[in-house]
Amino acid sequence: MTINVNPPVAPDTTMQMGPQDYIRRSASSVPQPARQLEPVAKLIDVSKCIGCKACQSACLEWNDLREEVGINVGVYDNPHDLTPNTFTLMRFTEWVNPETDNLEWLIRKDGCMHCADPGCLKACPAPGAIVQYSNGVVDFVKENCIGCGYCVKGCPFDIPRISKVDNRSYKCTLCSDRIAVGQGPACAKACPTKAIVFGTKEEMKAHAAERIEDLKSRGYDNAGLYDPPGVGGTHVMYVLHHADKPSIYAGLPDNPRISPLVEAWKGVTKYAGLAVMGMAAAASVFHIAIAGRNRVTVEDDEEARRLTGTAPGAAPLDPDKEPLS
Amino acid sequence: MSDSTLHGHNRPIPEVSKADIDRGDRLHVGREVVVDRYTKWARINHWITAVSLILLALSGLALFHPSLFWLTALFGGGQMTRMLHPWFGVVLFFSFFGLFIRFWRLNLPKREDVQWASQIGDVLSNQEEKLPEVGKYNAGQKAVFWSMSVLIMVLIASGLGIWEEYFSQYLTVEQLRVAMLIHSIAAVVIICVWIIHVYAAFWVEGTLRAMTRGNVSGGWAWRHHRKWLRALATYGKRDDQTDRKN
Numbered sequence: 001m002t003i004n005v006n007p008p009v010a011p012d013t014t015m016q017m018g019p020q021d022y023i024r025r026s027a028s029s030v031p032q033p034a035r036q037l038e039p040v041a042k043l044i045d046v047s048k049c050i051g052c053k054a055c056q057s058a059c060l061e062w063n064d065l066r067e068e069v070g071i072n073v074g075v076y077d078n079p080h081d082l083t084p085n086t087f088t089l090m091r092f093t094e095w096v097n098p099e100t101d102n103l104e105w106l107i108r109k110d111g112c113m114h115c116a117d118p119g120c121l122k123a124c125p126a127p128g129a130i131v132q133y134s135n136g137v138v139d140f141v142k143e144n145c146i147g148c149g150y151c152v153k154g155c156p157f158d159i160p161r162i163s164k165v166d167n168r169s170y171k172c173t174l175c176s177d178r179i180a181v182g183q184g185p186a187c188a189k190a191c192p193t194k195a196i197v198f199g200t201k202e203e204m205k206a207h208a209a210e211r212i213e214d215l216k217s218r219g220y221d222n223a224g225l226y227d228p229p230g231v232g233g234t235h236v237m238y239v240l241h242h243a244d245k246p247s248i249y250a251g252l253p254d255n256p257r258i259s260p261l262v263e264a265w266k267g268v269t270k271y272a273g274l275a276v277m278g279m280a281a282a283a284s285v286f287h288i289a290i291a292g293r294n295r296v297t298v299e300d301d302e303e304a305r306r307l308t309g310t311a312p313g314a315a316p317l318d319p320d321k322e323p324l325s
Numbered sequence: 326m327s328d329s330t331l332h333g334h335n336r337p338i339p340e341v342s343k344a345d346i347d348r349g350d351r352l353h354v355g356r357e358v359v360v361d362r363y364t365k366w367a368r369i370n371h372w373i374t375a376v377s378l379i380l381l382a383l384s385g386l387a388l389f390h391p392s393l394f395w396l397t398a399l400f401g402g403g404q405m406t407r408m409l410h411p412w413f414g415v416v417l418f419f420s421f422f423g424l425f426i427r428f429w430r431l432n433l434p435k436r437e438d439v440q441w442a443s444q445i446g447d448v449l450s451n452q453e454e455k456l457p458e459v460g461k462y463n464a465g466q467k468a469v470f471w472s473m474s475v476l477i478m479v480l481i482a483s484g485l486g487i488w489e490e491y492f493s494q495y496l497t498v499e500q501l502r503v504a505m506l507i508h509s510i511a512a513v514v515i516i517c518v519w520i521i522h523v524y525a526a527f528w529v530e531g532t533l534r535a536m537t538r539g540n541v542s543g544g545w546a547w548r549h550h551r552k553w554l555r556a557l558a559t560y561g562k563r564d565d566q567t568d569r570k571n
Contacts, residue, residue, distance in 0.1 A: 027391035125388040126403050146403030148388060149489035153502045162489055167404060261502040265509055270390055273513035280517040284524040287449065294451045294529045296544040304358045304543025304554065311352055311558035 017133050017180050024132040026124035037135035041201040042174060042185055044109050045211055045239040046249065047220070048195035051076065051090055051107040058190030059088045062175065084163035087111055087172040088187055091250035108238070108249040109187070109196065112159045112172035114138045116232030119258040120171075122266050123154025129169075136201065136235035137174045145169050154266075156231060156256035174235065204237060211239045230257035336457060338555070339437070345460045345556035347431055352557045358543025360557065362461075362535040370423045371536055377417040378519060384410040385512055411488045418481045425474055431461045432471065437552075438464035458551040469522045476515040483508040 021037055022030040060067060065085040070078060076092040088111035095104045118138045121130040129144035130151065140151075140160075147167030151160040160169045175185035183189075184198035191197075197207060208225045215223035224243025227233050238252070246252040349364035363371070384406045387396035397406040437457040441448070442464040447455045462470070486496050486504040493501060526532045531545040546554040 027394060125391065125394065127391060127394055144403075146388075146397075146407045147489060148407045149487070149493055149501075150388075150505070152489075152493070153487075153498060153505050155498075158498050162493075164490075167408075167490070259499070259502050261499075261506050265502070265506045269506065269509050269513070273509065274390055274392075276513055277516050277520070280520040284520060284528075287524075288528060291449060291451055291528075293527075294453070294549075296531055296542060296548050298544075300548040301358070301542065301544035304547040305354075307547065307554065308352055308354045308358050308543060308558045311354065 016182075017135060017137070017176070019131075021133045021135070022131050023134045024118070024121055025128050026121050026126060026130040028127040033134050035134070037133060039134075039136045039201040040174075040179065040199065040235060041136065041204040042114075042188060042196060042198045042236045043204040043208055043239065044236065045195045045197075045208075046106065046108055047211070047215055047223070047239060047241050048193045049090075049107045049109065050193055050195075051092060051105075052192060053078075053090050054190040054192060055109055055187035055196055056086065056088055056090060058186040059172070060085070062178070062186035063087065063173075082110065082159060082161055082171075084161045084165070084168075084170040087170065093248065093250050095248050104241075106249050108252060110159075110250065112138065112174070112236065113157050113231070113256075114172075114174055114235035115156070115256075116234065117258065119154035119156050119231070119262060120151035120160055121154070122258060123150040123262055125150055133176070135179070137176045137179065138235075139173050139176045140169055140171060142168050142170075154258065154262050156253060156258060172236075201235065208237065208239050215239070215241055226252070228253070228256050230255050336454075339458050339552050341552055341556040341559055343556070343560045345431070345553055346560060347427075347461060350461070350553075350557060352554075353540075354543075358546075359540050360543060360546045360554065361540045363539045365539065367424075367427050368536055368539055370420060370427065374417060374420040374424055377413050377420060378515075381410065381413045381417055382512075382516055382519070384413060386516075389509060389512070408490070411484060411490075414481060414484050418477060421473065421477050428462075428470060429474075432467045434464075434467065435460065438467060441465075442468075453548060458555070459549075459553070460556070461550055461553040463549070465525065469518055469525075472518045473515065473522075476511050476518065479511045480508060480515065483511065 017037055021033050021035070023033060024030065059065075065087075067079055067083065067085050070080065072078075073080070077089065079086055079089070082089050088109055091108050091110050093106040093108070095106050096102070097104050114136055115138065116136065118130070118132060121132060121138060124130045125148060126144050126146045129141055129146065130138065131141060132138050145168040147162055147169065149160075149162050149169070151169050152158070152162065160171045162169050175183070175187075178185060185196075188196040188198040197204065199207075205225065205227070212223045212225060220241040222244040223239070223241050226238035226240050226243060226246055238246075238249075240246060240249065242248060245254070247254050349361060349367065351361035353359040353361070383396050384400055386393045387400075387403075387406050388394070388410070394403070397403045400406040400409050437459055440457045441459060444456055447453070448463075448465065483504040485492050487493060487501055487508060496504065526536075529549060531542055535541050543554070546557075
């Protein structure tokens with residue numbers, strides 16, 4: 001078991017990742033990568049989280065971001081939502097378990113789930129603004145981002161946020177810059193209870209299985225892993241004590257998938273739309289070839305002259321502009 | 326001696342009224358008949374609308390399909406395209422509103438429009454002598470006018486919602502997705518309507534001149550908009566003489 005909470009400082013070259021490892025690139029295609037990186041995952045064990053927000057701090061620290069000082073409205077969530085600076089956010093839910101009548105404090109670390117089938121990437125119109133590596137990391141390439149907000153519509157988890165400062169989209173990178181040199185994400189490193197762990201996806205699933213077994217032995221019969229198949233699985237997974245109802249965890253989607261509206265927009269509309277416009281243009285060319293132009297005849301001009309010759313309201317043409325006979 | 330006996334047309338001569346004429350429409354009779362169709366301000370209004378619609382189409386298509394993303398270069402890159410597109414839309418909306426005020430009245434449906442539309446085959450094969458006489462606009466032009474009117478309303482409403490810089494925060498993500506889909510479908514339709522509009526102006530020779538110089542030849546008016554020409558011949562421009570005839 002190599003849960004990479006505190007990895008060696010020496011770079012682990014096996015994990016180095018770069019553009020050669022892209023398996024998807026928004027609004028463009030990439031060649032089949034020569035190698036397949038080992039899929040990675042971050043596992044967030046909600047049952048072990050104490051809500052200290054060390055992960056939030058570590059995220060700001062590593063990414064060199066600052067959040068504005070906000071206003072307390074009586075909840076622990078701070079800030080109140082994800083922002084272009086807050087890539088990860090602890091969401092606190094006070095939930096009364098109807099079976100036990102116990103108050104349960106559910107704390108979920110929200111952020112990008114790094115979907116295997118990323119809706120943001122599907123929606124993105126800017127070539128190369130969103131990329132997916134063969135190890136599963138979905139990353140935004142800020143230089144290519146145009147700030148349109150299509151990724152917001154594409155995301156099944158409501159994660160990306162557009163900066164009002166530079167009009168670019170931001171979200172958790174899974175610390176791709178740390179992973180590339182063999183380090184785990186900053187949040188995982190900072191977590192004091194090891195509620196956040198990072199490693200290969202296989203390792204994380206195995207670790208989750210142990211945790212779930214433990215939770216079940218302690219009465220959480222519905223404990224389980226959140227790795228939603230609707231988006232092809234995710235590279236950020238949760239261990240939930242109530243995996244049968246993810247939505248109690250501050251609205252974690254029960255069965256996330258790319259919205260059919262987004263599929264229609266980025267699927268049939270995109271292709272049929274171009275085809276229909278092309279057909280309209282082609283029909284024009286076809287029609288002019290068959291029917292020819294609709295021309296005014298000499299007779300039409302004569303009729304007009306006859307009809308209007310006696311018209312009472314006709315203003316005479318400016319004699320200076322009369323054509324010479 | 327009536328028109329129908331003289332020229333072998335067996336279609337009825339329609340009743341015309343002063344209401345068949347727009348304010349700027351004028352008849353000039355000399356060696357040639359020339360009919361003023363669009364005033365200077367109507368033409369300026371039209372071309373502002375046209376330019377903004379073309380800019381909208383180019384900038385919108387750039388973000389619609391990856392194969393057209395290169396069009397962003399025309400606007401100074403992706404960020405600029407994203408920023409400018411909604412502003413083009415604002416210009417179009419107000420500009421088209423001006424056109425709507427100018428043109429809506431003579432674009433109201435008339436009885437002959439049904440007949441005209443039912444004979445679309447004769448329209449397409451240039452056999453206009455088989456069609457009923459129409460006023461300033463035929464049913465096809467009216468269809469373009471009302472399609473544009475409705476589609477621009479749909480596009481501005483959905484477009485404001487997905488205007489990331491100012492308005493997206495007021496909508497839920499689900500509402501944004503609906504707006505996005507509606508906006509893209511309406512955009513495809515309006516581009517098709519635009520293609521038909523531009524093509525028809527080219528197909529029917531002598532039409533473009535109405536939007537450049539502002540007038541058409543008498544023969545053009547006789548051939549394509551005879552009811553309008555009759556109304557002009559009957560009521561003309563000079564208001565003081567309109568009561569003399571009829």
